[in-house]
Amino acid sequence: MADTSYLDWPFFEDRHRELATRLDAWASANLDGIDHGDVDAACRDLVGRLAGGEWLRHAAIDDTDPNSKLDVRSLCLIRETLARYDGLADFAFAMQGLGSGAISLFGTEAHQREWLPKVRSGKGIAAFALTEPKSGSDVANIALDARRDGDDFVLNGEKTWISNGGIADFYCVFARTGEAPGAKGLSAFVIPAGISGFEIAERLHTIAPHPLARLKFTDCRIPASSLIGKGGDGFKIAMSVLDVFRSTVAAAALGFARRALDETITRVQERELFGAPLFDLQMVQGHVADMALDIDASALLVYRAAWLKDSGAARVSREAAMAKLYSTDHAQTVIDKAVQIHGGDGVRSGHIVESLYREIRALRIYEGASDVQKIIIARQTLAQ
Numbered sequence: 001m002a003d004t005s006y007l008d009w010p011f012f013e014d015r016h017r018e019l020a021t022r023l024d025a026w027a028s029a030n031l032d033g034i035d036h037g038d039v040d041a042a043c044r045d046l047v048g049r050l051a052g053g054e055w056l057r058h059a060a061i062d063d064t065d066p067n068s069k070l071d072v073r074s075l076c077l078i079r080e081t082l083a084r085y086d087g088l089a090d091f092a093f094a095m096q097g098l099g100s101g102a103i104s105l106f107g108t109e110a111h112q113r114e115w116l117p118k119v120r121s122g123k124g125i126a127a128f129a130l131t132e133p134k135s136g137s138d139v140a141n142i143a144l145d146a147r148r149d150g151d152d153f154v155l156n157g158e159k160t161w162i163s164n165g166g167i168a169d170f171y172c173v174f175a176r177t178g179e180a181p182g183a184k185g186l187s188a189f190v191i192p193a194g195i196s197g198f199e200i201a202e203r204l205h206t207i208a209p210h211p212l213a214r215l216k217f218t219d220c221r222i223p224a225s226s227l228i229g230k231g232g233d234g235f236k237i238a239m240s241v242l243d244v245f246r247s248t249v250a251a252a253a254l255g256f257a258r259r260a261l262d263e264t265i266t267r268v269q270e271r272e273l274f275g276a277p278l279f280d281l282q283m284v285q286g287h288v289a290d291m292a293l294d295i296d297a298s299a300l301l302v303y304r305a306a307w308l309k310d311s312g313a314a315r316v317s318r319e320a321a322m323a324k325l326y327s328t329d330h331a332q333t334v335i336d337k338a339v340q341i342h343g344g345d346g347v348r349s350g351h352i353v354e355s356l357y358r359e360i361r362a363l364r365i366y367e368g369a370s371d372v373q374k375i376i377i378a379r380q381t382l383a384q
Helices: 014-030 039-052 072-085 087-106 109-121 234-270 282-310 317-347 352-363 370-383
Strands: 126-129 145-149 152-163 170-176 186-192 198-204 212-223
Touching: 014 072, 039 087, 072 087, 072 234, 072 282, 087 109, 087 126, 087 152, 087 170, 087 186, 087 234, 087 352, 126 152, 152 170, 152 186, 152 198, 170 234, 186 212, 186 234, 234 282, 234 317, 234 352, 282 317, 317 352, 317 370
Parallel strands: 126 170, 145 170
Antiparallel strands: 145 152, 152 212, 170 186, 198 212
């Protein structure tokens, strides 16, 4: 059982504590033995399970409630808990939120009525299409062209490393509409899967399998009503979405790290070396202390950023970047220690710490690589 004493911190309200307790019990009963052999089928299954538990109602706003908003602390608690149990379950939940985030924050009433009930019910799988072959963390360099043609836009170009690519029912796509150079000439669109001129060009495979794809748009015609927000607001929309969900990436890393520490504590208490429990070795005690310290420091940064956003801060770019940088980098360190302490078992295919070792690496890259987070932190610090 992972440490839950942090739930007593003043960042949380009673509703957050109750949510964390309920989700832990639900995950324990519903996430055991997920077959990851077919990741597409597994993700669809997990979206259904999460919807059945009513967890996806936290991933998008309620279009029938004018006061509904995304609660970042709830998003972080859910991702932390799911990641502790199953990395693909965390992925399935996260992409429902990230993929529909632009619609929750900036979508028209029509967009929200059409897509958000499907996200919350698990009847529609969402995707966030930002990255391109020559544009990753440098969002302002997006090249996918969206040319206005009467009452339509015509898209030509590619996206790549798109999570849920190939299984999503709709994609929030960022493209260049040319209102101005650079970041000020981007716009966001909601595009349903399967329309003419839009194809899944390639399925991509990684060390921790997830549904990923390269998308290709060839004279793909979409109605102007597909535009999210205003033309030229794409960069602002993308950054606002990341401002919410970047902290949740840190929370997922925190969940991975907590699971690694739990597995390590069991290992050092049960495994004997030189006639005594492994934990009796001072070097091992030092590793466990470092792991616990990194986890608590990460949690403080994660839930500071989430609390600040929920408290009404317009932007938390600096705090979210700090949380993501520290939590993902140090989760990698925590998990590496767990692998080392587990010895041969730590690198045995199928062992939980081996899977954690593969799962954590991508989090230091997506939604802004670690070095990019340092640039954000430095610039924000200088601006202050």
